Amino acid sequence: MTETRYLVHGVFWDGPAPGPAAASGGRSPAMRLQDPGGALTALTLDAGTRLGFRLAAAGRHCLGHHLVHGPADRDHVLCPDRATAAKGSQCERCFVLDDSRLIHDFHRGGRVPPGLRAYLMQPHWLYVATFANGASKVGTASHLRKWNRLAEQGAVVARYVARAGDGRVVRLLEDMITREAGLPQQVRAAAKAAALLAPAAAVDLDALNGRLAGEARTLLAGAGGEGFVVVDERWARPELSARACSPAARHAYPYDLAAGAHGFRIDALSGSIALASLDGSGLEFVVNLGQLKARVVELGDHGSDVPAVQEALF
Numbered sequence: 001m002t003e004t005r006y007l008v009h010g011v012f013w014d015g016p017a018p019g020p021a022a023a024s025g026g027r028s029p030a031m032r033l034q035d036p037g038g039a040l041t042a043l044t045l046d047a048g049t050r051l052g053f054r055l056a057a058a059g060r061h062c063l064g065h066h067l068v069h070g071p072a073d074r075d076h077v078l079c080p081d082r083a084t085a086a087k088g089s090q091c092e093r094c095f096v097l098d099d100s101r102l103i104h105d106f107h108r109g110g111r112v113p114p115g116l117r118a119y120l121m122q123p124h125w126l127y128v129a130t131f132a133n134g135a136s137k138v139g140t141a142s143h144l145r146k147w148n149r150l151a152e153q154g155a156v157v158a159r160y161v162a163r164a165g166d167g168r169v170v171r172l173l174e175d176m177i178t179r180e181a182g183l184p185q186q187v188r189a190a191a192k193a194a195a196l197l198a199p200a201a202a203v204d205l206d207a208l209n210g211r212l213a214g215e216a217r218t219l220l221a222g223a224g225g226e227g228f229v230v231v232d233e234r235w236a237r238p239e240l241s242a243r244a245c246s247p248a249a250r251h252a253y254p255y256d257l258a259a260g261a262h263g264f265r266i267d268a269l270s271g272s273i274a275l276a277s278l279d280g281s282g283l284e285f286v287v288n289l290g291q292l293k294a295r296v297v298e299l300g301d302h303g304s305d306v307p308a309v310q311e312a313l314f
Contacts, residue, residue: 017147120167133195154271
């Protein structure tokens with residue numbers, strides 16, 4: 001029997017923000033998979049989920065492009081050629097056609113299609129996020145994905161520092177915080193995964209994030225201008241991430257996700273980085289599931305060999 005091959009589009013946190021009105025099931029993250037017919041399905045990644053797969057093709061493959069029509073209206077156009085990815089997770093053709101690539105130049109006067117302009121003119125939020133080793137960044141999120149953006153990035157603690165009337169203003173504020181406070185706008189996924197091997201204490205990360213957010217608010221308050229208000233609001237981290245962000249004995253996953261067969265139980269998830277247990281071992285490993293994006297896999301009852309590891313001595 002031939003196993004179905006799936007193209008992995010990544011890990012997404014599409015549910016509502018935590019709160020009394022949000023159903024617990026709606027907040028579960030999922031790995032988005034594309035079957036050979038082009039249909040997309042979501043594989044829920046909850047605590048206790050067993051994920052088994054093998055790599056079924058070499059290299060990365062194009063995930064298509066997005067056409068944006070408004071704040072909550074967009075089309076995901078799959079790559080008609082199922083081409084090899086040339087830029088990250090896109091072929092050259094899909095990269096050129098993707099509306100999302102134009103977002104980053106909009107606040108510098110770049111021209112955008114009407115649908116993307118409508119998306120960018122909705123309210124946006126400016127935040128300061130801190131990750132497990134203390135690395136911090138400034139970033140932006142649209143109002144509709146205010147919570148989800150930070151969940152997908154795998155923040156340990158974050159605070160919103162401004163609410164802007166549109167995406168142009170919020171990106172000007174973001175650039176100002178980077179320029180004046182020295183906060184970068186990106187933390188690499190590999191660094192986030194490495195940080196989860198030995199997370200700093202929650203109280204220390206919270207204090208650091210609070211200080212950086214306070215400095216950002218002071219800069220914003222002194223900047224003047226219109227189109228935004230300074231805010232002081234804490235982001236609610238998903239419960240599924242708590243265990244991954246807590247100091248505990250764990251190990252780096254020793255196998256390359258770009259080849260071979262793998263299988264493990266997910267115990268926690270921070271962004272797209274899993275804290276996973278291997279069959280027949282009492283050990284936990286940090287697995288960056290983001291490395292599967294744009295790769296072709298076959299799901300099945302596969303397992304990862306338990307490596308010989310040296311437990312840390314305390």
